[in-house]
């Protein structure tokens with residue numbers, strides 16, 4: 251129903267011409283048996299030869315008109331359905347873009363791909379094929395019934411009554427098929443996601459020699475899909491022969507009762523002949539309604555899933571009259587901030603004030619909440635308690651697009667698009683000139699390796715930067731972040747795959763070229779990467795347990811000092827040996 255209200259109804263004007271064409275074709279089809287009746291009763295029985303030419307000409311005209319309008323009917327219906335499906339696909343894609351991070355934490359890619367591809371295709375089939383046939387058969391049914399009642403109400407009534415059990419069975423079949431199609435749609439998504447995950451992780455599978463396990467997993471999913479299809483086939487084969495039998499029975503009723511009416515002189519032979527055509531049309535309609543139930547059941551399942559997405563609103567949205575400053579300075583404050591994912595509290599009572607232009611380094615054990623803390627700045631997740639302020643304004647009051655457009659992030663997991671190196675860097679800022687492209691690549695220590703490739707900046711790389719080393723991918727991701735030239739830069743463990751020397755050069759470049767107002771966050775594990783920061787935060791179990799600059803933290807002789815000692819112990823020992 252939602253499909254109808256949201257997509258089909260607004261196209262109602264486009265349906266006028268194809269439906270009119272359809273009606274013209276159906277009128278032609280419905281008139282043909284009537285003309286045959288006239289031929290039999292008037293020309294052949296009564297020998298009225300003058301009518302023969304006229305009736306044959308009429309039959310010819312009807313066929314020609316039908317052929318012309320059939321073209322419009324088919325073609326225009328196809329255009330409308332393609333249009334509607336395009337709108338559904340675009341709406342789905344646009345809607346998915348609005349969802350918050352946590353939605354994607356709980357949803358797998360294969361499932362979403364199924365919604366955009368298979369489910370949208372089923373809706374397309376329903377409209378282009380199903381809806382057209384439904385309207386067509388409904389009109390056929392109504393017109394044929396009207397003519398039948400006009401010719402002989404007794405025989406028409408008998409035929410309609412004989413068709414009632416078929417209609418009933420069709421409805422029961424649809425009810426039985428619906429849940430099966432829902433399960434089938436779920437299973438299609440499961441197959442997609444199993445295949446998608448395997449292909450995305452194929453290197454891991456091969457490295458661990460887990461091909462057999464993966465094949466087995468896929469075969470099981472496929473077997474389940476097969477079983478569901480078999481179940482559907484069983485349901486169909488339980489009902490369809492019965493529907494066929496009843497259909498033939500209704501024909502027999504018509505022949506017996508019609509023959510009797512002809513014998514007693516209630517109807518002419520021509521009427522009986524016309525009736526046999528009309529009843530075949532009615533039976534054809536009933537069969538078609540039966541077949542359409544399958545498609546309708548399939549469509550119901552797919553449309554339900556599509557509308558679950560389309561009707562969902564993101565939990566993180568900008569308010570009306572939100573804050574949209576022209577420039578962002580980068581003053582960031584966390585006030586009593588706590589964060590919870592599902593049921594787990596991962597940040598507890600965080601308080602920090604970071605003046606614009608500071609460089610903040612975050613250290614801490616794995617899982618201590620470093621990424622989670624940084625995720626709050628762009629409002630990728632909402633706080634449980636407290637508030638995060640950027641330039642003195644709670645980020646919940648900010649226009650999300652303005653806030654995020656003024657930030658650059660390098661995530662822990664590097665993702666590169668299947669595109670050229672230049673386009674990957676320009677992803678964050680399409681406006682940058684070729685000179686700036688070179689400049690940010692140099693800053694990110696990526697220029698030398700890019701220019702050593704045969705196609706340089708035009709080199710095509712795979713979705714995951716195939717053909718590039720981990721460190722090269724990270725450097726491209728950093729160049730992409732720098733290209734945005736924003737006043738908030740977040741590097742979440744972005745140099746972990748670089749050797750110490752490259753990391754040192756890169757961080758030095760960042761410091762030297764840094765726009766003095768840019769606030770920079772660096773999550774790092776090496777003292778050499780963090781020691782020059784204005785503020786160093788040390789995190790443990792969702793708390794900031796130490797903060798200060800390098801000297802202050804060394805004096806505290808706490809967590810930071812211990813790491814410093816561990817990392818520089820070898821150096822000190824070596825120094826003492828040399829001395």
Ligand SMILES: Nc1ncnc2c1ncn2[C@@H]1O[C@H](COP(=O)(O)OP(=O)(O)OP(=O)(O)O)[C@@H](O)[C@H]1O
Nearest residue numbers: 355591592596614615616617618619620621622623
């Ligand atoms: N999207 C998420 N959904 C649920 N729990 C999460 C999510 N992201 C992180 N966590 C959990 O939150 C805690 C903090 O994770 P976070 O990634 O912030 O730590 P981290 O200090 O950045 O770790 P690492 O140094 O290993 O990257 C962990 O216990 C982690 O399991």
